[in-house]
Amino acid sequence: MTDFTLNAEARSDLGKGASRRLRRNASLVPAVIYGGEKAPQSISLVAKDLTKLLETEAAFSHVITLTIAGAKESVLIKALQRHPAKGFVLHADFLRVVAGQKLTALVPLHFMNQETAAGVKTGGGEISHTLSEVEVSCLPKDLPEFIEVDMAKVEVGQIVHLSDLKLPKGVELVALAHGSDLPVANIHMPRVQAAEEGEGAGEGAAE
CATH class of the missing domain: 2.170.120.20 (Ribosomal protein L25, C-terminal domain)
Structure with a gap:
């Protein structure tokens, strides 16, 4: 059974240059969580963990739990930006899921x-x-x-x-x-x- 959970870290170093450094130096994928009544939050994910999750078709239609500094966010994958030639994920967008609210x-x-x-x-x-x-x-x-x-x-x-x-x-x-x-x-x-x-x-x- 697939574990639809990922560990993430909040990030404050934003911009294209910061994202490139993140991917190159730490094998991390920059991402954003938005939606609900909270402000958008910039995070980073371990590239290999995200890649493994995406191997499962259900990941694209399943509520995923992101753990950020001990707090949990329920999200859906909304969009993925991939490398045009190599196919790996360059950036991910997640949409917050609110219990009792239709999605x-x-x-x-x-x-x-x-x-x-x-x-x-x-x-x-x-x-x-x-x-x-x-x-x-x-x-x-x-x-x-x-x-x-x-x-x-x-x-x-x-x-x-x-x-x-x-x-x-x-x-x-x-x-x-x-x-x-x-x-x-x-x-x-x-x-x-x-x-x-x-x-x-x-x-x-x-x-």
Whole structure:
């Protein structure tokens, strides 16, 4: 089981130059905590600890506990700035989580029963994913690590929309709340096969 906790230190040496020195000399990652009723707080994290945490997909949709000088802050990862070539984290933004106050977060979608989906197993179709994550609104205690998309009964030509998803109790989809029922996935015939069938139909018509 992943431990969603990180030790952090408050920092007062701010600016781009200070951040570069921090990363170079101490293998630390500069970060900021903001939100709630408190003022933004600049902190630093041990780079290897943050990297290890980010290896877990759930870290991006899980409440993380930051320990700073003995005090604990519940936060969500809001944004990560990465090195354009090497991919390591240059800076992190965390959003404070307040108990009893709704939050919004991006949650990954896990597609289930894809190989045995009706449109794949008996219809010979292929699955295309339109979305890989969704924005949810809920209380911190209800935040899911992922949302399942069950493809078992989806036939060729059918589209799974946001409104088709089964959501955990207390969780709402932000897009749906704004009247946007976006497509999530669909099953379609392979392009090569569809093209061949189209050509066959054309030849038959010509005769």
